[in-house]
Amino acid sequence: MRNTTRLLYNAYVSQIALLSGVPDATTQFTVAPVVEQKLIERVMQSSDFLSRVGNVTVTQQEGDKVGIGVTRPIASRTNTAAGTRRTPTDPTDTSDLGRYRCEQTNSDTAIKYAKLDAWAHRPEFQTLVRDAIVKQKGRDRIMIGWNGIAAAAQTDRTANPLLQDVNKGWLYKIRTYAAERVLSDGGLTVGALAGTKAIYVGGGTPGTDVDYVNLDALAFDAVELIDEWHRDDTDLVVILGRDLLHDKYFNIVNAAGDKATEMLARDVIMSTKQVAGMPAVRVPFFPANAMLITTLANLAIYTQAGTTRRQLRDEPALDQIENYESVNEAYVVEDYGLTSLVENIVMGKKPA
Numbered sequence: 001m002r003n004t005t006r007l008l009y010n011a012y013v014s015q016i017a018l019l020s021g022v023p024d025a026t027t028q029f030t031v032a033p034v035v036e037q038k039l040i041e042r043v044m045q046s047s048d049f050l051s052r053v054g055n056v057t058v059t060q061q062e063g064d065k066v067g068i069g070v071t072r073p074i075a076s077r078t079n080t081a082a083g084t085r086r087t088p089t090d091p092t093d094t095s096d097l098g099r100y101r102c103e104q105t106n107s108d109t110a111i112k113y114a115k116l117d118a119w120a121h122r123p124e125f126q127t128l129v130r131d132a133i134v135k136q137k138g139r140d141r142i143m144i145g146w147n148g149i150a151a152a153a154q155t156d157r158t159a160n161p162l163l164q165d166v167n168k169g170w171l172y173k174i175r176t177y178a179a180e181r182v183l184s185d186g187g188l189t190v191g192a193l194a195g196t197k198a199i200y201v202g203g204g205t206p207g208t209d210v211d212y213v214n215l216d217a218l219a220f221d222a223v224e225l226i227d228e229w230h231r232d233d234t235d236l237v238v239i240l241g242r243d244l245l246h247d248k249y250f251n252i253v254n255a256a257g258d259k260a261t262e263m264l265a266r267d268v269i270m271s272t273k274q275v276a277g278m279p280a281v282r283v284p285f286f287p288a289n290a291m292l293i294t295t296l297a298n299l300a301i302y303t304q305a306g307t308t309r310r311q312l313r314d315e316p317a318l319d320q321i322e323n324y325e326s327v328n329e330a331y332v333v334e335d336y337g338l339t340s341l342v343e344n345i346v347m348g349k350k351p352a
Contacts, residue, residue: 001113001319005120009321012126013312020310028324031308039134040303040327046131046138048268049283053145054300054334061304061328062101067092071335073229096177096336102304102328103151103167105144107137110320133323141301143285145169145331162285169331170299171292171341178336181225184343186211188350197344209349215244215291218342219276222293227337235295238275241288244345245280291342298338304328 001009017025020032031039037057044050056066071092078086092098111132119128140163147162148169155165168176175182186199188211201218204210212218219238223231230236269282278293286292307328315322333339 002117002120005113005117008120008125009116009314012129015126016310016312025310025312026314028309028311030306031310033305036305036308039308042134043137043141044301046134047142049142049296050138050301052268052296054297054332056300056302056332057305058100058102058302059305061307063099065092065098065100065332065334066300066302067334071337072227092335096173100302100330100332102302102307102330104307104326105140105166105329106324106326107133107140108322108324109133109136110315110318110322113319113321116321133325139284140166141329142283145299145301146171146283146285146287148172148331167329167331170333171287171290173331173333174292174336174339174341178333178339181336181339182341182343183222183225193350198346198350199342199344200346200348200350202348204349215240216276218345219278219291219293222291222340222342223276223278225340226293230335230338233295233338235297236293237279237281237296239281239283239286239292239294240275241286241290241345242282243288244291244347245282287343289343289345291345293340294333294338298334300332300334302330302332 013025017023017029019035020029022029040055040057044055058066072089074089074091076089078084080086109132111129116129119125122128143163144167146169147164148167149172150165151167152165155163157163159165183199185197187207188200188209189196189198199212199218200210201212201215202210203213206213206217212221223236226236270279274280304327307326309324309326311324313322313324
């Protein structure tokens with residue numbers, strides 16, 4: 001590391017320590033609450049998709065889901081003159097006992113001296129170092145949300161490149177706690193196809209060589225798995241895997257200006273066409289052959305307050321600086337009645 005780079009890096013370390021009110025950021029410390037909240041918000045805002053899902057801070061590692069709104073009708077009438085008590089209804093969803101559990105997620109990163117030297121002439125040096133970490137943390141959250149199936153004591157990125165073993169994500173929880181809202185097989189996987197799961201979509205005869213003639217027909221059926229009082233929600237979207245609609249049908253959502261400081265992370269792609277009357281959406285790392293109907297606000301990431309730990313370390317033996325960071329997180333579906341998941345979609349006719 002060059003001497004000029006060293007001065008900039010030392011200033012960065014000192015700034016981190018100052019913001020958290022600790023004497024030294026090179027020993028592990030708990031990030032100050034105000035700074036912790038800003039870090040969380042920065043990660044969520046690093047992605048257009050993450051900025052649209054729920055961002056909830058909780059005090060306990062495990063507890064009741066916070067909920068983002070009423071999830072079932074509560075209007076009623078009771079004939080109390082007959083001695084019948086009025087029975088209050090819990091409007092929040094409790095199909096998975098209404099609970100969450102935050103698991104520790106480590107986000108440990110390293111940046112080589114050579115890269116720091118290449119950034120040293122930039123006036124926004126500290127911002128470059130910070131954003132290199134923040135952007136990937138946001139991408140990791142999306143990967144886990146769609147693909148997470150376990151919270152392993154020892155994770156393996158080689159065996160689980162989409163971070164399947166870091167935490168239990170949204171789709172896993174829908175499959176586990178709301179199996180009645182999951183459509184994973186059609187009516188044509190019989191005979192030679194027995195034992196496989198597939199929903200065939202394309203030009204053909206329904207019931208003979210395809211299950212549905214197009215995605216609209218499939219989505220119309222899938223929306224019936226959603227609680228009736230949610231089916232007309234104008235915020236419903238159809239999240240589609242990359243294999244289901246060609247890129248030519250999509251345009252990048254960009255509500256921001258042209259300045260770099262105003263640009264949104266362009267990772268939500270909206271279709272110029274609708275599916276079953278609902279906006280079609282593509283987001284990163286969503287399973288290629290799946291469809292999810294819900295509102296984006298129905299998906300949430302809970303962060304346990306006071307659990308962000310951090311340590312910066314210079315590692316000359318490897319010619320790099322290292323950032324050790326951890327936080328407790330949970331991926332939460334607020335209302336399973338507001339979800340419908342379709343998997344194993346195959347575009348085309350069943351094999352002859």
